Amino acid sequence: MKSVSVIMPCLNVGKYISKCLESVLNQTYKDWELIIVNDCSTDNTGAIINEYANKDCRIRVIENDCNKKLPASLNIGFENACGEYY
Numbered sequence: 760m761k762s763v764s765v766i767m768p769c770l771n772v773g774k775y776i777s778k779c780l781e782s783v784l785n786q787t788y789k790d791w792e793l794i795i796v797n798d799c800s801t802d803n804t805g806a807i808i809n810e811y812a813n814k815d816c817r818i819r820v821i822e823n824d825c826n827k828k829l830p831a832s833l834n835i836g837f838e839n840a841c842g843e844y845y
Contacts, residue, residue, distance in 0.1 A: 763791040764842030768832035773803035780811050780818075793818045794839055796832040799825060 765783060769776060783793055795808050797820060805822070812818040821835060837845060 762842040763788070763844045764837075764840035765791055765793045766796070766833055766836030766840065766845065767793060768796045768798055768829055768836065769800065769804055769808070770798040770826070771800045771802045771804060773800070773807055776804055776807050777811075780808070784811075784815065791817060792840070792842055794821065794836045795819070796821045796823060796836045798823045798827060798829075798832045 767779070767783075772779075780793075783791075795812070795818065797805055797808060799822075805820075808818075808820050812820045819839070821839060823832060823835070827835070
């Protein structure tokens with residue numbers, strides 16, 4: 760099996776993030792890591808993603824110190840990825 764890195768930037772998506780994370784967790788392919796880059800969410804996104812990360816060691820959370828927007832958040836995720844495929 761080959762390792763896959765999934766990069767997920769997010770900003771204020773507390774209403775939807777659980778469904779998204781459950782979708783990743785329910786994949787049949789198990790050799791993956793999920794890197795969530797929280798781009799300074801002000802809703803409950805941070806609490807939800809940290810709850811998932813505490814339950815599954817394949818999920819890592821990176822907190823941006825200021826809102827860096829999508830391209831920079833993606834680059835931060837890719838810089839921290841360990842998988843062979845993105």
